[in-house]
Amino acid sequence: MRLINANKVSEIIKDALIKINYELDNSLVTMLKKAKDKERSTLSKSILDDILQNQEIAKSRKAPLCQDTGVAVIFVEHGLDVRIDGNLYEAINTGVRLAYDEGYLRKSVVKHPFNRENTKDNTPAIIHTKLVEGDKVTFKIASKGAGSENMSKVVMLTPADGIDGVKKLVLDTVFDAGGKPCPPIIVGIGIGGNFEKSAMLAKEAILRDLEDSSDDPLIRSLENELLAEINALGVGPMGVGGETTCLAVKINTFPMHIASLPVAINIQCHSARHLEVVL
Amino acid sequence: MINLTPPLNTADIKKLRAGDKVLITGTLFTARDQAHQRLVKEQNPAFSLDGAIIYYVGPTPARPGEIIGASGPTSSYRMDNLSVPLMERGVKMMIGKGDRSEAFQKAMIANNAVYMIATGGAGALLSSKIKSVKVIMYSDLGTEAVHALEVEAFPCFVAYDVHGNSIFKGGSIS
Numbered sequence A: 001m002r003l004i005n006a007n008k009v010s011e012i013i014k015d016a017l018i019k020i021n022y023e024l025d026n027s028l029v030t031m032l033k034k035a036k037d038k039e040r041s042t043l044s045k046s047i048l049d050d051i052l053q054n055q056e057i058a059k060s061r062k063a064p065l066c067q068d069t070g071v072a073v074i075f076v077e078h079g080l081d082v083r084i085d086g087n088l089y090e091a092i093n094t095g096v097r098l099a100y101d102e103g104y105l106r107k108s109v110v111k112h113p114f115n116r117e118n119t120k121d122n123t124p125a126i127i128h129t130k131l132v133e134g135d136k137v138t139f140k141i142a143s144k145g146a147g148s149e150n151m152s153k154v155v156m157l158t159p160a161d162g163i164d165g166v167k168k169l170v171l172d173t174v175f176d177a178g179g180k181p182c183p184p185i186i187v188g189i190g191i192g193g194n195f196e197k198s199a200m201l202a203k204e205a206i207l208r209d210l211e212d213s214s215d216d217p218l219i220r221s222l223e224n225e226l227l228a229e230i231n232a233l234g235v236g237p238m239g240v241g242g243e244t245t246c247l248a249v250k251i252n253t254f255p256m257h258i259a260s261l262p263v264a265i266n267i268q269c270h271s272a273r274h275l276e277v278v279l
Numbered sequence B: 001m002i003n004l005t006p007p008l009n010t011a012d013i014k015k016l017r018a019g020d021k022v023l024i025t026g027t028l029f030t031a032r033d034q035a036h037q038r039l040v041k042e043q044n045p046a047f048s049l050d051g052a053i054i055y056y057v058g059p060t061p062a063r064p065g066e067i068i069g070a071s072g073p074t075s076s077y078r079m080d081n082l083s084v085p086l087m088e089r090g091v092k093m094m095i096g097k098g099d100r101s102e103a104f105q106k107a108m109i110a111n112n113a114v115y116m117i118a119t120g121g122a123g124a125l126l127s128s129k130i131k132s133v134k135v136i137m138y139s140d141l142g143t144e145a146v147h148a149l150e151v152e153a154f155p156c157f158v159a160y161d162v163h164g165n166s167i168f169k170g171g172s173i174s
């Protein structure tokens, strides 16, 4: 059986978290540039220009893009024919601790819902593990800020609500969120499973490649229609009105109970910080 | 483009219209969730609230040799209720991001104050406008402590003005 040293896990987690907090993905930058060209008002153009300048400054000065460097969210897809030599969860949390310390990132995790005492090292990370075929371990690593996370929701629709019900829910959610989640946003939607599964699907959806689309033709057209309809709302960059409210809609689905239509909407701000690393 | 230097007075505020771009030079006082909870109970804050500008931010730590890390705005709606007593005590301007409650907006107009937004997620850009930093209250709160920031040409936009106008197109309440 293939063995992976736990220190290696800590190292890739640390490096990935620092990198994503300093640098936006190229395809995202290209999308933001196109969005800026499309804007007609000087106000919305000026906001997108700030966002574009910001990522240049962050990259060149090795400085965090945003002061909310988020909670670390790690999806682990663990091959059945490989073993991590040590405690996977500890190895991940060590990587988080090192990244937030050495990368001068903000420690934004508190221990308790009410006394709000900071854990001071941004741990624990939120870790999801899945067993898969093969001898590789894939880590999907994200820093998720609260501004956009706080605008997310899970709603249990009924099967009769159908596509129209889902659309209305998504459009209402994005409109009500307004400028709070730092638009232009990416909208991750999980449809199906049950209560908690839909939320997981939505979170995984925002980690998808920015340029991909669903393999399911019906879902793909729903992604495209929702993207156009969200942008027609006119919320615009930071909520000030404009052509681009949303850069991409990603929908992941799963089978569900005959009586259920769970829908989760996870909002991702323009500072979409995530990276996939395979060991 | 309008240039402003605090402390601000009612005449400064009345001139502003939603959508105006403003460059601020002078002192901003930072306060977010926990600092607000304490500030509203404070008899003698370490800075004068009269004409003051409050900036909703919790910066990242400074690298050695730098004065502050990324310093962009946080969502303002969480401070809606706690902003009211501060405006009653003289705060004239708040800088954050996103829309706020109708109750906030009414209290803001009644107190001749103004709500501004800075570009969210532009923490690296905005921190380049900060020339000096001093923690003046609640150092135990770390990033949430009250910092006095000396800024030069700090860019922001009027979001709600005293004439009842709003910059926002979306949002649940505006």
Ligand code: SF4
Pocket: A066, A067, A068, A069, A144, A145, A146, A147, A148, A180, A181, A182, A269, A270, A271, B072, B073, B074, B120, B121, B122
């Ligand atoms: S929503 Fe995103 S870009 Fe906006 S402040 Fe939070 S983490 Fe930063």
